Amino acid sequence: MPEGTAKDLGTPWWSIRDDAGNPVARFDHRLFPRIRNGARVSFTGPDTNGVATNVQPAAMVARYTLRLADEATLSDDRKLQLLETVMRELQVAGNEAGEQRQKRLRRLRTAIDRYEF
Amino acid sequence: MLSGCMGVGSGSLDFDSSVRNAPGTITLGDTKVYSREMLINERAADIAWIDRLITASEDPTKTVFQPTLIREMEQISAFAAALGARFDPAAGVSYRRSNETGEILQEIDVLKAKVALSQVRRDIEIIEAGFPTQTVPVNTGLGTLGTGGALTTGAAMTPPDAAQVAATVNALISSVTARLDAAASPIAKTDAKSNPADDFRDRLAYRDMLKAARNAAGLDELHDAGNNRLIRLNLQATVVPDPDNARALGAIQVEIAASTSGGTAAYLGSWLRAANARGDWRVDTATFKPNNTLDTLEDSGDFARTRIGSFLTVMPVLVNESGVELAPQDLFDRAEWTKDDVADNKFFGSLLAELSLPPAEMDAAVAKVCQPGSLHSFALDIADARTKSYDLIRSANLSAGDLGVQSPGMASGAKYQRAGDYQKQVFGLIRNRPDCAALVARYAPDKTTWRVLQRPDLGGAEQVRIYEVGPREQAQQVSTVARSANSLALAVSLAASAPSAGVAGNLGAGFRRDIMNRASALDRVPQVVGYSVGGKKKFGWVIGPHATTNAKGQAEVRQVAKSYDLSVDLSVPAWWTSLKLKAMTVWAPSPQKLVSGTLGAPGSETDLTVPLTSAADFQSFTQFLVRDSKRAVALEDVIGGPVTGCAATTLLLKGPNLWRAERVMLLGLSLGRDAFVIAPDMAGIIVTVPAVSAIPGERAYQLDDQVHILTPLGPASKKFEYDASLSGENCKPKPAAASDADDVTVTKAEPTTFVVPSLVEIDVTGKNLGKIDEIRLDGRRATTAKVSADGKLLTVEFSRHTSEGIEQGTVKLEFFVKKKSVGTAQTIRITRE
Numbered sequence: 001m002p003e004g005t006a007k008d009l010g011t012p013w014w015s016i017r018d019d020a021g022n023p024v025a026r027f028d029h030r031l032f033p034r035i036r037n038g039a040r041v042s043f044t045g046p047d048t049n050g051v052a053t054n055v056q057p058a059a060m061v062a063r064y065t066l067r068l069a070d071e072a073t074l075s076d077d078r079k080l081q082l083l084e085t086v087m088r089e090l091q092v093a094g095n096e097a098g099e100q101r102q103k104r105l106r107r108l109r110t111a112i113d114r115y116e117f
Numbered sequence: 118m119l120s121g122c123m124g125v126g127s128g129s130l131d132f133d134s135s136v137r138n139a140p141g142t143i144t145l146g147d148t149k150v151y152s153r154e155m156l157i158n159e160r161a162a163d164i165a166w167i168d169r170l171i172t173a174s175e176d177p178t179k180t181v182f183q184p185t186l187i188r189e190m191e192q193i194s195a196f197a198a199a200l201g202a203r204f205d206p207a208a209g210v211s212y213r214r215s216n217e218t219g220e221i222l223q224e225i226d227v228l229k230a231k232v233a234l235s236q237v238r239r240d241i242e243i244i245e246a247g248f249p250t251q252t253v254p255v256n257t258g259l260g261t262l263g264t265g266g267a268l269t270t271g272a273a274m275t276p277p278d279a280a281q282v283a284a285t286v287n288a289l290i291s292s293v294t295a296r297l298d299a300a301a302s303p304i305a306k307t308d309a310k311s312n313p314a315d316d317f318r319d320r321l322a323y324r325d326m327l328k329a330a331r332n333a334a335g336l337d338e339l340h341d342a343g344n345n346r347l348i349r350l351n352l353q354a355t356v357v358p359d360p361d362n363a364r365a366l367g368a369i370q371v372e373i374a375a376s377t378s379g380g381t382a383a384y385l386g387s388w389l390r391a392a393n394a395r396g397d398w399r400v401d402t403a404t405f406k407p408n409n410t411l412d413t414l415e416d417s418g419d420f421a422r423t424r425i426g427s428f429l430t431v432m433p434v435l436v437n438e439s440g441v442e443l444a445p446q447d448l449f450d451r452a453e454w455t456k457d458d459v460a461d462n463k464f465f466g467s468l469l470a471e472l473s474l475p476p477a478e479m480d481a482a483v484a485k486v487c488q489p490g491s492l493h494s495f496a497l498d499i500a501d502a503r504t505k506s507y508d509l510i511r512s513a514n515l516s517a518g519d520l521g522v523q524s525p526g527m528a529s530g531a532k533y534q535r536a537g538d539y540q541k542q543v544f545g546l547i548r549n550r551p552d553c554a555a556l557v558a559r560y561a562p563d564k565t566t567w568r569v570l571q572r573p574d575l576g577g578a579e580q581v582r583i584y585e586v587g588p589r590e591q592a593q594q595v596s597t598v599a600r601s602a603n604s605l606a607l608a609v610s611l612a613a614s615a616p617s618a619g620v621a622g623n624l625g626a627g628f629r630r631d632i633m634n635r636a637s638a639l640d641r642v643p644q645v646v647g648y649s650v651g652g653k654k655k656f657g658w659v660i661g662p663h664a665t666t667n668a669k670g671q672a673e674v675r676q677v678a679k680s681y682d683l684s685v686d687l688s689v690p691a692w693w694t695s696l697k698l699k700a701m702t703v704w705a706p707s708p709q710k711l712v713s714g715t716l717g718a719p720g721s722e723t724d725l726t727v728p729l730t731s732a733a734d735f736q737s738f739t740q741f742l743v744r745d746s747k748r749a750v751a752l753e754d755v756i757g758g759p760v761t762g763c764a765a766t767t768l769l770l771k772g773p774n775l776w777r778a779e780r781v782m783l784l785g786l787s788l789g790r791d792a793f794v795i796a797p798d799m800a801g802i803i804v805t806v807p808a809v810s811a812i813p814g815e816r817a818y819q820l821d822d823q824v825h826i827l828t829p830l831g832p833a834s835k836k837f838e839y840d841a842s843l844s845g846e847n848c849k850p851k852p853a854a855a856s857d858a859d860d861v862t863v864t865k866a867e868p869t870t871f872v873v874p875s876l877v878e879i880d881v882t883g884k885n886l887g888k889i890d891e892i893r894l895d896g897r898r899a900t901t902a903k904v905s906a907d908g909k910l911l912t913v914e915f916s917r918h919t920s921e922g923i924e925q926g927t928v929k930l931e932f933f934v935k936k937k938s939v940g941t942a943q944t945i946r947i948t949r950e
Contacts, residue, residue, distance in 0.1 A: 009447040009560065010491070013498040023450050026498075030489035049451070049464055051495060 001042045001083040003058050008037035016043055016052055025052040032056070034094060044087055056090045064090075067112045085117040132662050132674055133364035133705065140721040141702025145661070145886070146353040148698075148727045156347050158774070158795060163334040165790070171327045173322060219661065333568065334586075345580065346691040350727060352633035352683045352700075356660060358676040362704035363662070367676065370657035370716045373578045373687070374697035374724075381575060384431070384692040384738075385567060391735045393430045413743040419569035420742075421445055422918030425454075432509060433567040441459035442568060445509060451502030454532065461532055463537045468496050472546065483546050494556060497543060500536035501560045507533040569742070575690070576656045582688035586647030586656045630933055645681055650714035658683055659711070689729070692738055698725040738772070750774040752826055752833035754801075754926055760784065762810035762844025766822070771801035772833060775826055778802055783837060784809045785817040785823040802826070811844035838927070861885045866930055870946045874921035879913045879930065879945070886911040888934050894920075894945060895928035925949040 004016035009037050014035070020049040026090035032055045035041060042061040044054035062116055064086045068074070074082065089108045111117055129479070149419050173179040340508035354369055374681040411431060414420040423432035423445040432445035471493075474482050486493035540562065549551035574580050645664065647658035658679065689696060703718040710716045737748075756769040760783070770781075776795040781788040781804050793804040804824075809817075818841065823834040863883040875892065887908040892899040913930075930943040 007450075009451050009502075010441070010443060011451065011498050011501070013451065013495055015450055025493065027493065028490040048460070049492060050456070051492070116572065 001044070001061070001080075001087065002075055003040060003042050005097055006039045006041050006055070007036060014076060016041060016055070027037050027052040027055045030063050032091075032094060042083075042087065044084075054091050056087055057095075061086055064108060067109065068115075082112070082117050085111070126238060128936055132366055133362070135365070135709045137357065137362065137365065137705035138316055138707055138710070138716070138718050139362055139365075139704040141367055141369070141704050142357040142359045143369060143702035144355045144357070145702070145723055145725070148162070148725060149351040150727060150729060151351070152347040156349055157799070158333050161790075161795070162414065164331055167327055167334060169329040170293070171324060171331070172462050174324050174327065177316070177320075178322065180320070182316055182323070186517065192710040207553045214407050238263060269555060273674075277894065295600065298528070298636065305760060306559070319809040324389065328909065343867065345582070346686045346842075347688050348729065349684055349686050352678055352681055352685075354658070354660075355680045356676055356678060358678055363675045365662070365694050365705035365877050367660035367675070367710055368653060368657060368703045368706040368716060370701055370703070370714065371685075371715075372699040373581045373654040375578050380569065381692060381694070382570060384694060385569065387736055388692075388735050389431070391431065391491055393740065410739060410743060411853045413745075414739075415716075417569075419567070419572070423449060425449055435509065435565040436568045436571065437565045438563045443505065443565060444508070448502045448506040448509065451498055452506045452536075453499050454503070454506075454529070456532075457532065459643075462535065463900040465496060465535050468493055469539060472543070479546075483550065484552060486543065486547055489869065493543060496536075496539060497560045500540035501562075503533055503536040504540065518754055531846050548676035580687040580690045581654055581696075584688055586658070587684040587686070589647050591941060603904075615822045625947040628701050645683070647683070647685075648711075650712065653714040655714040656685055656715075657711075659706075689906050690741075693729050694832065695729055696727040698727060699723075701724060748774055748830050748938070750777070750826070750828050750833045752824070752835040755824060755835050755837045756927070758838040758927075759840040759843075760806050760809060760814075761840050761848075763848035764812055766806045766808075768804045768837065769796065769801055770824065770826060770835075772795070772826075772829060774830055775801050775833065777830060778826045780822065780827045780831065783821075784814050784839065809839070811841040814839060814844070828884060859885060860886075861888050861932065862933060863932055863943065864915070866943035866945065870948070871920070872948045872950055874917050874950065876917050877915040877920045879929075880917075880934075881910070881911040881913060881943070882909060884909060890935065891933040893931045893933070895923045895947075897923065923947050 002024070004018050006027075007015040007017050007023075008029070009015050011026055011028050012030050014029045015023045018024045025043060027043065028051075029035060029057065029087075034096040035055060035057065040058040041055050042058045044055070045052040047053060061083070065082055067078075068082075079109065089104060093104045095106075096104060143237045219540060225860050284814075285515060300504055356367060411422060414431060415422060418434065420431050420433055423430050423593040435448070437443060456464075470483055472479070472486070485491055488494075527773065540560070544557070545561070548557055550557075569575065571758060644661045646659045646661070646756055647656070647657065658681070660676075663679065664674050664675045665677070667673050687696075701716060701718060701725045702721045703716050706716055742925070751772040751773065752770055753772040754770075756771065757767055760766045760768070776799050778793065779790070783792055783806065784866075786807070789808070792806075793802045795802055818839040822836050822839070824837045826833045861883065862885065863881060865882045867880050867882075879894075881892075885908050889902070889911065890906075892902055892911075892913050894913075897915060897919050899913045900919055901914045903912045904910070927944050927946050930945050932940040932942070
């Protein structure tokens with residue numbers, strides 16, 4: 001899963017920069033309003049239009065993917081599956097709040113612990 | 118200023134002081150603009166003249182002070198002499214005595230006449246008593262006419278002779294007029310001396326006055342601070358008298374509004390283009406080096422380094438109509454200029470295809486446009502940035518060519534058109550939808566402006582300083598009026614007098630005394646007085662009524678139809694391409710409003726736009742933008758020379774602020790202001806260096822081969838050429854020596870001007886050039902040299918690397934055979950890129 005730094009360009013459409021500062025993708029910040037300017041993010045895409053369809057804080061993603069002690073031993077396909085599951089669930093949780101959000105994240109942790117991804 | 122008018126002593130010469138603030142009937146023509154260069158040279162000439170007066174004031178034989186009292190005495194006695202003792206104030210007593218004696222004698226004469234009359238009456242009575250007894254006539258020949266004369270009077274009155282009166286009056290008029298005309302004639306010599314203390318005080322006061330005038334003619338340190346420049350505006354004002362305000366003062370008040378922002382923006386665009394064309398500013402991101410000026414520009418918040426493609430440029434920060442700032446880099450990042458053109462075309466094309474639906478389906482499709490995350494909102498974001506960044510590039514006059522590369526990141530017209538077209542169509546669909554209000558507000562095509570243009574000191578009137586309003590005071594000499602009025606009024610007065618008034622001459626003298634009183638009491642009536650209102654950027658002129666004579670021969674004041682040439686010296690920002698003025702004219706202005714700069718009369722306002730030629734150089738403008746008030750002096754180039762011992766040499770010394778030079782030093786000489794003049798473009802000075810013979814010139818040049826310019830802002834120095842061989846006998850033309858057929862002769866080198874670093878290729882023509890084994894340019898050996906078969910053309914090359922180290926200025930191209938100089942060294946002019 002590619003990573004980068006979120007950059008507020010002054011409009012809803014933010015940019016994601018690579019480590020050299022080059023723009024690599026754009027995303028609509030209205031869909032991911034919790035992302036802060038300058039935050040390290042993991043993102044899905046970009047698609048053919050250069051748009052990242054899912055953008056999540058990299059630390060949050062890492063918190064779930066690193067739950068597996070043997071994460072390093074996973075095959076690339078499984079790692080990708082894990083990442084996609086985490087990204088998808090975090091995206092959905094991003095639009096939720098309170099108990100519903102906590103419940104979803106608990107379910108995600110359980111699923112990871114059981115290798116159900 | 119006004120007190121001068123109010124101080125008029127005679128009632129009839131008082132202006133009408135009632136305040137009406139009536140709209141003025143004074144027209145103002147288009148302005149004429151004169152440049153700083155002209156003004157500075159004009160002022161320099163004034164200063165030189167005042168300096169001469171100051172110097173002369175040190176010498177008591179050149180500047181003589183005479184007590185004023187002596188002058189007045191001379192005036193009085195000379196005037197009295199001109200009029201004769203009868204009108205001499207000093208002879209007043211004797212005149213009055215003779216007058217009294219005359220009256221007593223007149224009374225005696227009258228009494229004598231009365232006695233004689235009584236005697237005659239008694240004699241008549243006695244004669245008449247004898248009439249009854251008389252029988253024979255006493256008179257014979259009564260039938261014939263004859264002259265009477267039986268009685269004689271003792272003291273008969275002489276009737277006035279008109280011709281005699283006229284002659285007397287004319288003589289008096291001539292003497293008065295001659296005396297008044299002679300007011301400026303030299304004062305007669307006198308033996309009276311002033312004492313040394315008085316002379317010292319007089320001299321000190323005179324010198325103080327001269328020094329004040331010198332300071333006024335000079336320019337203070339602020340006239341060109343902040344990259345300002347001095348201009349003179351000339352206006353022609355024509356007064357059309359208003360019968361209702363014929364004796365009132367007129368006022369013209371002008372307010373400096375501002376520069377037109379368009380001109381400033383255009384200049385900024387030119388500056389930005391030049392700035393981005395600089396090698397050390399526009400740098401490859403890979404070789405980026407720190408740059409203090411760029412840092413300071415960025416710190417100001419008005420500009421930001423912006424990466425376009427692989428190059429760093431400096432771009433202005435934009436502000437939209439809502440006051441939101443747009444960083445130029447963000448704009449370029451959002452604009453997606455680097456996107457593949459085919460993909461870009463497909464992107465916008467497919468989005469427009471989504472909206473190419475039957476009306477029934479359009480509503481649902483358009484609703485999707487405005488949803489977060491929709492590709493349409495992404496496309497609108499791109500289109501918005503693309504149009505704004507493209508406008509930015511255009512306003513900065515930048516192109517790929519300017520940047521020196523065909524950068525893939527540069528904006529393309531096709532992408533701009535595509536995005537603009539999409540933006541226009543989609544906005545047509547979403548403009549009135551409530552669910553799209555946020556998107557419309559965000560991306561509505563609005564006007565952006567450069568943030569720097571909002572700086573008040575860039576286009577506002579605050580930067581303007583009013584230096585001098587001319588004429589300071591243009592006064593009418595009333596004594597002149599009195600003089601011209603004199604003859605006419607006196608003639609009228611005499612014509613109106615009865616012939617029986619044998620004192621007509623005395624009446625005329627009385628009238629003249631009145632004239633003289635006026636002439637001494639009313640030296641000057643101010644007609645035009647310039648003024649400026651400090652801190653309000655306002656200036657103007659008060660136009661006083663004209664002193665003249667009425668039909669009765671009385672002096673009076675009234676406004677007359679007349680044109681006035683008015684001028685004002687302003688210090689304005691050098692980059693202004695126009696200046697806006699608001700002028701208004703008022704009759705009978707309120708003095709309070711006038712001095713506070715708040716005059717106003719509806720209907721009398723005129724807006725004037727004065728086009729200016731921008732004269733700012735980009736370097737100093739950059740200094741202004743970064744608020745660097747330091748004004749550096751630099752001697753960048755010395756053109757002309759060499760200085761020799763044969764004749765005077767003229768050198769053009771070029772560099773910023775050199776025109777402020779007070780002294781120029783070279784070869785042990787110190788040259789003053791009289792040895793140099795300011796170059797017409799003010800970019801340097803032209804110095805005339807006298808011939809300096811080899812002794813001591815050669816030694817002085819060995820010790821110091823630099824010319825030093827000393828200015829109040831600091832010194833500047835640069836090497837110049839001195840040829841000690843051209844001195845003494847060598848100044849005389851030598852007979853042409855028989856040239857050896859085998860000698861190397863160099864006649865010409867072309868071209869003679871190069872920009873370095875670059876490949877320098879020079880064609881040298883001459884004779885026997887094949888013998889040359891070494892060629893040096895500024896001491897640097899030629900890279901290659903090819904000689905034609907006939908030895909008359911030598912093509913020399915200096916590589917880019919070789920030319921890189923050559924200093925700007927004039928350098929020598931020299932030829933050698935076995936280390937010995939041959940031929941005539943040629944002069945090559947080098948300019949650094």
